[in-house]
Amino acid sequence: MNLSAPLRFAVVGHPNEGKSSVVSTLAEDDTVPVGPFPGETRSCHVYPVIVDGRPIVEFIDTPGFQNPRHTLAWLEECGIRDEEAVKAFRIAHQDLPEYRHELELLRPIEEGAGIIYVVDGSRPLHKDDRAEMEILRRTGRPRLAIINFKDQDDRYLEEWKGAFRRNFNSVRVFNAHHANYAERIALLETLENIDQDWQPAMEQVISAFRRDWRQRLARTVDLICDLLEKSLGHVTLAKYDEKEKESAEERLKERFCRDLGELEQTFHQRIRRLFKHNIFKYQPPPNSALRDNLFSERVWKVLGLDRSQLTWAAALAGGAAGAGLDVAFTGISAGVFTATGALIGALSAYLGGENLARVKGMGPRLFGLRLLPSIGKIELKIGPLHNLQFFFVLIDRVLIFFSYVINWAHGRREPLPEDSPGEAREGYTAQWSDEQRRVAIRYFEALRNPDDVDRLEKRRLEFQAFLRHFLAGLSGENPE
Amino acid sequence: MTDPQPFKNPDPSEGFKPSARRSRWDIGDLIDLEYFLHGDEKENDDFLHRRDRTIFLSSPLSRQTPTPPRRILIRRWLEIRRKVAGKGTEGSPPLFPGTVFRETMNLAKWIVLALGFLFGAGLAFSLLNYRGVEPVNVSGYVSLLIGMQILFLFFLMAGSLLRRRFRRWTLTASFWGGLLHLLCRRAARAASKGLSVSFRDRFNAAFGLLKSKRSVYGNLFILPFFLISQLFGLSFNIGALIATLAKVLTSDLAFGWQTTVQVGPAAVHQLARLLALPWSWMVPEGTGYPSLQQIENSRIILKEGIAHLATTDLASWWPFLCLGLLFYGILPRFLLFLGTWVSKKIALARLDFSHAACDRLVMRMQTPLLETSHPFSAASPGNSPTLNRGFPAEEAAPAGNAPDAVALVDETLLPQAPREEVVKAGRGLFGVEITEILPLSGELRQNKQVLEQLRNWPWKRGQAGVCLIQEAWQPPILESLSFLREIRDVLPEKGKIYLLLVGKPRPETVLTPPAANDRKVWEWQLKSLADPYLGVGWPNNGA
Numbered sequence A: 001m002n003l004s005a006p007l008r009f010a011v012v013g014h015p016n017e018g019k020s021s022v023v024s025t026l027a028e029d030d031t032v033p034v035g036p037f038p039g040e041t042r043s044c045h046v047y048p049v050i051v052d053g054r055p056i057v058e059f060i061d062t063p064g065f066q067n068p069r070h071t072l073a074w075l076e077e078c079g080i081r082d083e084e085a086v087k088a089f090r091i092a093h094q095d096l097p098e099y100r101h102e103l104e105l106l107r108p109i110e111e112g113a114g115i116i117y118v119v120d121g122s123r124p125l126h127k128d129d130r131a132e133m134e135i136l137r138r139t140g141r142p143r144l145a146i147i148n149f150k151d152q153d154d155r156y157l158e159e160w161k162g163a164f165r166r167n168f169n170s171v172r173v174f175n176a177h178h179a180n181y182a183e184r185i186a187l188l189e190t191l192e193n194i195d196q197d198w199q200p201a202m203e204q205v206i207s208a209f210r211r212d213w214r215q216r217l218a219r220t221v222d223l224i225c226d227l228l229e230k231s232l233g234h235v236t237l238a239k240y241d242e243k244e245k246e247s248a249e250e251r252l253k254e255r256f257c258r259d260l261g262e263l264e265q266t267f268h269q270r271i272r273r274l275f276k277h278n279i280f281k282y283q284p285p286p287n288s289a290l291r292d293n294l295f296s297e298r299v300w301k302v303l304g305l306d307r308s309q310l311t312w313a314a315a316l317a318g319g320a321a322g323a324g325l326d327v328a329f330t331g332i333s334a335g336v337f338t339a340t341g342a343l344i345g346a347l348s349a350y351l352g353g354e355n356l357a358r359v360k361g362m363g364p365r366l367f368g369l370r371l372l373p374s375i376g377k378i379e380l381k382i383g384p385l386h387n388l389q390f391f392f393v394l395i396d397r398v399l400i401f402f403s404y405v406i407n408w409a410h411g412r413r414e415p416l417p418e419d420s421p422g423e424a425r426e427g428y429t430a431q432w433s434d435e436q437r438r439v440a441i442r443y444f445e446a447l448r449n450p451d452d453v454d455r456l457e458k459r460r461l462e463f464q465a466f467l468r469h470f471l472a473g474l475s476g477e478n479p480e
Numbered sequence B: 001m002t003d004p005q006p007f008k009n010p011d012p013s014e015g016f017k018p019s020a021r022r023s024r025w026d027i028g029d030l031i032d033l034e035y036f037l038h039g040d041e042k043e044n045d046d047f048l049h050r051r052d053r054t055i056f057l058s059s060p061l062s063r064q065t066p067t068p069p070r071r072i073l074i075r076r077w078l079e080i081r082r083k084v085a086g087k088g089t090e091g092s093p094p095l096f097p098g099t100v101f102r103e104t105m106n107l108a109k110w111i112v113l114a115l116g117f118l119f120g121a122g123l124a125f126s127l128l129n130y131r132g133v134e135p136v137n138v139s140g141y142v143s144l145l146i147g148m149q150i151l152f153l154f155f156l157m158a159g160s161l162l163r164r165r166f167r168r169w170t171l172t173a174s175f176w177g178g179l180l181h182l183l184c185r186r187a188a189r190a191a192s193k194g195l196s197v198s199f200r201d202r203f204n205a206a207f208g209l210l211k212s213k214r215s216v217y218g219n220l221f222i223l224p225f226f227l228i229s230q231l232f233g234l235s236f237n238i239g240a241l242i243a244t245l246a247k248v249l250t251s252d253l254a255f256g257w258q259t260t261v262q263v264g265p266a267a268v269h270q271l272a273r274l275l276a277l278p279w280s281w282m283v284p285e286g287t288g289y290p291s292l293q294q295i296e297n298s299r300i301i302l303k304e305g306i307a308h309l310a311t312t313d314l315a316s317w318w319p320f321l322c323l324g325l326l327f328y329g330i331l332p333r334f335l336l337f338l339g340t341w342v343s344k345k346i347a348l349a350r351l352d353f354s355h356a357a358c359d360r361l362v363m364r365m366q367t368p369l370l371e372t373s374h375p376f377s378a379a380s381p382g383n384s385p386t387l388n389r390g391f392p393a394e395e396a397a398p399a400g401n402a403p404d405a406v407a408l409v410d411e412t413l414l415p416q417a418p419r420e421e422v423v424k425a426g427r428g429l430f431g432v433e434i435t436e437i438l439p440l441s442g443e444l445r446q447n448k449q450v451l452e453q454l455r456n457w458p459w460k461r462g463q464a465g466v467c468l469i470q471e472a473w474q475p476p477i478l479e480s481l482s483f484l485r486e487i488r489d490v491l492p493e494k495g496k497i498y499l500l501l502v503g504k505p506r507p508e509t510v511l512t513p514p515a516a517n518d519r520k521v522w523e524w525q526l527k528s529l530a531d532p533y534l535g536v537g538w539p540n541n542g543a
Ligand SMILES: Nc1nc2c(ncn2[C@@H]2O[C@H](COP(=O)(O)OP(=O)(O)OP(=O)(O)O)[C@@H](O)[C@H]2O)c(=O)[nH]1
Pocket: A013, A014, A015, A016, A017, A018, A019, A020, A021, A022, A033, A034, A035, A036, A037, A038, A039, A040, A041, A042, A062, A063, A064, A148, A149, A150, A151, A175, A176, A177, A178, A413
C-alpha cells in the first residue's frame, strides 16, 4: 500500500506529437484537450488515477518543447548534473517568456516525476528530437519512450527504436488513436518494470484497471440481457376505429420498430457511459450494418445466422421459434422489404399470425361478457417478437457496437471520414461454434417462457458466463 | 423460529457483534438481503459501486488476506445496509421484511403450540368420554388419533419420494408453496400497514421474491413452514397424550372395542400386534398391547352390556393407546422436526451466495473505485494565440530578371537535395535564382556563423533573398520561428525570406509536398511573425 504521495509521470515531447492524446487514451478521459495545432497544451494538467479515493498515480500532460537546442546547449554548458541541472536551468530562465513551456514541462521532472516521452513514429528522426532526448537523459530520471503513430508509415520505426535504446529505460509502441484495453495494460506494465520504486503503486493501478474492466464486462453482459429480454418481449398495443384499419396497422408497425430502435439507443447510451465516452458521438463506418435500422433488409442479410445455421438452430430451439423463418428468407430474396429498405412492410408476414393479433370490439366487460354492444374499436397488438433470427441479429448488433466502443480510443476525437475504408463486418454469431450457439439458443428458448423463473435464471446465467468470456476475448482480457 | 435463542428478538438496529454473528445467516437475513438487492436494481451503477465499495473499505474485512468468504462479506454488507436504512427513519426503527418474517414466525410458533395442545387434548378428552355405562370404544381413538397420523406420515413420505422423482408440482410442494405464499402475503400486509407506499411496494416485492428465488435458495424458504407444522403435530400429540394420561389417572376408565364389521378378536389382536411392533420389543404383550384373551374380554356386545367384562381387561387398552400416541405421533414429529431443523441449518451454512445479484455485489465491493477523469479538465481547451491575419500575397519577380537568393539547407537533407533540384524549386516557386547553398548543422554556434555570413553577403543590387528548406512535418516551434527572426535581422531592409516547406523525404529527394495539415499549421504560425517579406511555398508534384 502506498500511503505517500502519488507516483507521477510527466508526459513530455515535441509539440503536436500526441502527448495529450496519449494521456487521454491511457486515462480513458475524453475531456483532455487535444487539437490539430501545436501549442494546444500550454500548461501542465494533472490526470490522477484515483483508486478508492486515493490518487495513486498521476499523469501530467505538459506543453511541448519550444527551444530544445538552446535548452540543451545551456545544460551542456552549465556543467551541473541531474535534477540539480534542471533546477539551475529553471532559476536561470525564470524571467524569459520564450522558455515558458520548457520551464513548465521540466517542473514536474524537477519535482521527481518519471518521464514518458512521446514521439510520432511515422516521421523521421530530427535533430530537435535528439536534443530533447539528450535533455531528458540529463535529468537523470527514469524514462519510457512511447512511439505514437499519427499515420500508418512505419519506415522510421527502427531508426526511432535505435535512438531510444541508447537513451531510455524502455520503449513502447502505443497508438493514441487505436490503443485498446490490452495495450493500455501493457503500457502500464512496462512502467511497472522500469523502476523498482514504482512497482507497488503500478501494481495497484494495474489491478484496479483489471478489476474495473472485468466489472464493466459483467455490467455490459447484464445490459445486453436486459436489451434482449426487453426487445424480444416487447408488445405494442393500439386501439383504432374499424374504418382506418389499414393505416392503423401501418402506424402500429412503425411504432413497434421505433420502440425497438429506442431500446437499442438507450442501450448504446449506457454502454457509452460505462466505457466513459462522453463526447464520442458514435458514428459507425459508412458500410457498417449498424448504420441501418434494426429492421432494414441489409441488416437481416449480413447479421444473424445463415440459412443452414438457422435451420439447425431452430430445430434445437424447438418448433415455434423457427416459424416464420421461411417467410423471412423468401421475404428477403423476394424483396418484400419496402422501398425504403425496411422490413416494416413485410413485418406482419414475417412475424406470423400470432404476432399481429387483433381483438375486436372493445368495451366494458364482465367475466368475459361484453356489457355494451361493440363500439367499433379494434385492438391491434404486435409482439412479443420471439424470433430466433431476430435474437441473433440483435446480439450481433450489440457485439458490433460493443467492439466499436471499446476500440475507440479516448484520445481520438474526430469521426471516421466518410471515405474511410469499409470496416464492414459480418456478425459475430455466425462464427460462434455450435456449442457457443447452443448456449445462446437455450437462453432464447427459456425466454419464451419467462414464467419459469428457475429455468430462465439458470440459462441466463449460462449465457452470461459465456458472453462474459466472449467479451473478455474481444477486449483482450483473460476472464477469470 | 428455529433460532437457538428463539425468544430473543434479533433487532438488527442493535449493536452488531462482529465475532459472534459474522457469518451466521438466518432466513430473515436472506429476506432482507433480497429486499435490499431488489431495491438496488433501480439504482445507478456508479452510485452502487461507490456505496458498496465504501462499505467494504470501511469494514475491517477489507484488510484481511485472503478476502473472507462471501457469506461474511455479504453479511457485513447487510448489517451496514440495515444500520444505514435504520438511521434514515425517525421514531421507531424501520421494520425490515426479515424482522417481520422472524416475528411472524415467532408468533405463529406460539399460536401453533397452544392450538395444537388444545386440539389434541380436546380431541382426546372427547374420545375418552366415559359415563360409566359404556366402555370407551378404542377403535375411535385408534383410528382418529393413531390411524390418521400413520396415514399422514405415509402421505408425507410418498410426497417426498414423488418430489424427488418429479421435483416440481407434487402435492406437498405445491401445498407448502401455496401456504408459504399465503403466509407471506399475510405477513406483508400485516407489516406494511402504516408504511409508505414505496416502502410497501418494495416490501411486497421482497416477499414475492422469495417465491421466485427458489432456484437460488432451493426449498430453504419452505422449511420454516414445515417446521411450524411439525410443531403443531408435536404439541397436538403431547396434548392428546397428557389428556389421555390425565383421564386414566383421574378416573376409572373402561376401554372396550366394538365393530359392526364381522371381525373376530383374532383379527383385532393381529392388528394390535402389528401396530405395537415399534415397542413390543420392550413392552411385552399384555402390557404394551392387549393379549388375545384381553381382547376377547373387552369386546363390547351391545345387547350384553358391560357387566360381564373383567375390569382388568377393560383397563388393558390404555398403555397401548399411550404408546401408540408416543410412537406414531410424538416421535415421528419430533424426528421430523429435528431433521428439518438440522437440514435447515446445513442449508444455511452451505449457502454460497453465488447467484447473479450477489456476484455483482461482491464484484462491486472488490473492484476498486477507479477514477481517471480530471475534475477540472472539462473546461474549454486552451485558446490559440490571436494572429495577425494580414499576410501579404507573394510577389513573383518578373521573369528573366530573377533576383539572386541563398538557400539554407540542413546538412542531413543535403544528400537528398541535389543542387539542380533546389535551384529549380527556387525558380518555380519563388522566381528566384539560387546561387549558393549553405549547409546548416543545426548547432547554435554554426547557426551564428551562417547568420554572420548572410549579414556580410554581397547582395546584388541590394536585393537580398534567403530560401530556407523547412520540414513541414516538424511543428513550428519557437526556436524555428526565432531563427527566422534572426535571419530577418541580418538581412538588409526589404530582404526576402522564402520558406520552402517540404514533406517527409523520399529516398531520392527531400523536395516532396507536405501534408495539407502540416502546411496549414505552418501558415498559421507564420502569420504570428507578421513579416511582410516572408514568402511560403511548397513543392506540389514532388518536383
Ligand atoms: N491519426 C492520428 N492522429 C493523432 C494521433 N495522436 C495524435 N494525433 C493528432 O495529433 C494532433 C495533436 O495531438 P495532441 O494530443 O494535441 O498533441 P500534443 O502533443 O498534446 O500537442 P501540444 O499540446 O500542442 O503539445 C491532434 O490533431 C491529434 O488528433 C494518432 O495516433 N493518430
